Amino acid sequence: MLVLTGSNGNLGSRVLSSILDLNLIPPSELIISSSNPDHVSSRAKNAGIEIRRGDFTSPESLASSFKGADALFLVSFPSPAVDRWLHHKKAIDAAKASGVKTIIYTSLMFGGETGLQSVAGVQQAHIKTIEYLSQSGLQYIVIREGIYAESWWLYAGYQPKQFSKGDQSALSFVIPNDGPVAWVTWDDLGEGTARILADYQRYVGQTLRLTGPRATTIKDVAKLWERHTGRKAEVRLVGKEEAETYHKFEKKSLPEDAFWVLESWAGWHDGLAQGEAEVVDPLLEKLLGRQPLGIEEMAETLFTPV
Missing domain, CATH: 3.90.25.10 (UDP-galactose 4-epimerase, domain 1)
Known part of the structure; x- marks a missing residue:
């Protein structure tokens, strides 16, 4: 089972749509964790995906929403503040306590080649989160999402x-x-990320860079x-x-x-x-089978x- 977070956002909603459009993962193998389940798309509900309440500000609800899952797709908390990484920390701790084995985390394409050294404040929460993930004892994958066109x-x-x-x-x-800036679109990032999730075990331990052309x-x-x-x-x-x-x-x-x-x-x-x-990386083109926009x-x- 794979838990999806952020499914109402610009990126996460497109990841979910791509999974369903392309039949990448059976709905029976998905759980959506959302702070507002009523706002989850009707399409997800009609597909039969289990929807649970999981709020970044409530660790107890996160642990409950992650229960029974093997992997967690952790979309970064929507804030440019450095302290948003504390929400990520709570989610990682909740995932570990719930028996999740692998976390797939969305970072950002600031920080050059590695993303681990940056003068941009917006990248600092990602750096802290990745450091914490690396010490968590969990398997993890970092997807560095490109800058949105x-x-x-x-x-x-x-x-x-x-x-x-x-x-x-x-x-x-x-x-x-x-x-x-290697600008890239929400749609292409959503599909590329969905394809990674569908075969995530292949990428364990890797940092993946999704960029425009x-x-x-x-x-x-x-x-x-x-x-x-x-x-x-x-x-x-x-x-x-x-x-x-x-x-x-x-x-x-x-x-x-x-x-x-x-x-x-x-x-x-x-x-x-x-x-x-x-940084321009060819990975997204390989995942899509076409040049990203x-x-x-x-x-x-x-x-x-x-």
Whole structure:
């Protein structure tokens, strides 16, 4: 039995859909652990997958939801804060207490070749989690999920996700720094990850890197945006302090109680500038049997006005 967490999220929902679409794992061999079982997709329920309540903030519920499983697909807790690794720790402890033998954990493609050394705050929880996993006595697999092409707007300085037809105003990408990113789509990551889960025993002890086909800077993303919208995009690299000030007080990208997120966001760009997200790995193409989509292939979808 395999327990899936994060099945309502951007990645986890696509992993689940791929498992069902491609008949990769029989529904009878799956359990979904969710903090809100009512929100689990009707398709999962109709397929007959057992759904249990498991909340990262409640270790007792996690242990109960993992009971009887051989393996756990542990999707990282959705927060850029370093202390989210404590939720991962609780989940690992609960899995061990419940008799789970193998954990498949989703890390991130910051940190260059290994992912274990990074200046980006967003990677620190992953590093701590992997260190804890390595000392847990459990078998584990680390899947380093690539940087989402669908999140380009966030890396580019909190840009609009959609654009109105007829709007000819320019965009200003005010960011701390820039660097190459091997952007990849949610759909391709979901399918690639699902294929790993279907044959996870083959990968025990390995760190797997799922990336797009090439690395593209944020400046290059701005050029793609200009090409597809006919509008201008100015890219301003202003350093961490000025970028934080701009997004806090001038653009007001987030409310004051979320300023800590902006401080984390600014640190991502230090990692990009040091080449932490530029690694391109052929594994995802091998898993899919086709080249994964990068941001160039997604440009029409991402930048077409509505």
